Amino acid sequence: MTEALSLMYGIDLPARSIVGLPAEQERTLFLVGTLSLKQDNQVCLLEVDDDWLQITKRSFNHPAGEIWFMSSSPVDSNVVATCYVSCKLINLGNKYSSGKITFFACLFFKYSIHILLVKNMFFGDDTIRSGVGLWKMNDDESNLVELVQYAPPPKTGRCISAEFHPSGNKVAIAVNNSVLMADVTSSLKIESSTSIDGKTPISASVWNPHSNGSILAVAYDTLVKGVDVRSFQEAFCIKRVNSPRVRNLDFNPNVQHIVATCGDDFRVLLWDMRKVDMPLKVLQDHSHWVWCVKFNPIHDQLLLSAGSDARLFLNSLASLSSESIHSLVLVPDDSYSSPENVLGDERLEKMEEHEESVYSCAWASNDPWVFASVSFDGRVIVSKVKRHHKYAILRL
Secondary structure, eight states: OOOOOEEEEEOSSOEEEEEEOTTOOSSEEEEEEEOOSSSOEEEEEEEEOTTSOOEEEEEEEETTOEEEEEEEOSSOTTEEEEEEEEEOOOOOSSSSOSTTOEEEEEEEGGGTEEEEEEESOOBTSSSEEEEEEEEEOOTTOSBOEEEEEEOOOTTSOOEEEEEEOTTSSEEEEEETTEEEEEEGGGTTEEEEEEEOOOSSOOOEEEEOTTTTTOEEEEEETTEEEEEETTTTEEEEEEOSOSTTOEEEEEEOSSSTTEEEEEETTSOEEEEETTBOSSOSEEEOOOSSOEEEEEEOSSSTTEEEEEETTSOEEEEEEGGGSHHHHHHTTSOOOTTSOSGGGSOOEEEEEEEOOOSSOEEEEEEOSSOTTEEEEEETTSEEEEEEOOHHHHHHHHTO
8 A cells, every 4th residue: 555645735825834733642733824915814723634634724813914933832732922023015106105114126027036125124113013922723713812912122123933931831032132031921021031142133042852941042143052041141052053044953852962953054963062163963955045953852863954945854863863872772683783674864855845945844743753844835745754764763
């Protein structure tokens, strides 16, 4: 019988964020946030049926604007955080507009190139608004129920990420070059904050799963810095990462000190935070910027990466995995010691079903063998790790 590996679904709106639901352990669910300037935006709840035959969608209107980032509560699968941007439409009939905003538009129809230069436009003024919203999805409603919103002061920049603390009671909000700790139970009241001395805004942030919720890692410029949120002191720092700019990072969930980064150098780098002079491993699968990297939450030798080359890669990093560490103290078993039955450090899959930039990927929370990706045109592809790779990892 042919093994069904991938299902495809079209959202029909631009999108750049997809996440699993860590609090959902029964159903295969993903959330996708849309990014449309002209149409109403949505949070789309996608469910894959148990027979792996189809994907069904439930849409919730997102009234705040374009969704640039999204995260799901680790304790309540119905609660989602979004980082949004909303804009007022401006009439570009004249070369110059009135007020604070100056536009100059150049249209080169021959090559279908549309260039819009914007001057003196600030997030937080009357034209562009950015913020973080906490929402609840109710089965009997088509609109998200607003729980609370946070809007940064005018002209401070765009809200880049909102990462739930592992307890679900706090959210780490990245705004331009600052990290804010907000209390979910107190209407996102800002409890503490710190600034990052970077030339460019923060690209991404993620909690270190081995720190009991005390260390948040942030990526910016060509650095990854760990911040102890109890004192806002530096916990670690990795320099010269993915020059000219690091875009995303993720921690190995089962092995301390191992972190993966990706960025504008087309590469995925694996680091040991205790020895940061050079990466442990370099993956050069992509041919353009790499936007997202994700470790499998259970089988940590599996690593996803997504990029602007419209590709998604699945790699095995057995030498850096918890399985490799455990195998050092186990007695070898001849039944699975042959090279053809064991995965090493190798590329497992090259997914080319997308046609535009793949900005985000995620693992399912209920099934460690299922993963999904979304490209800018709204195409979602949900896939399975191939059976023979699965059996090799499980030593079956």
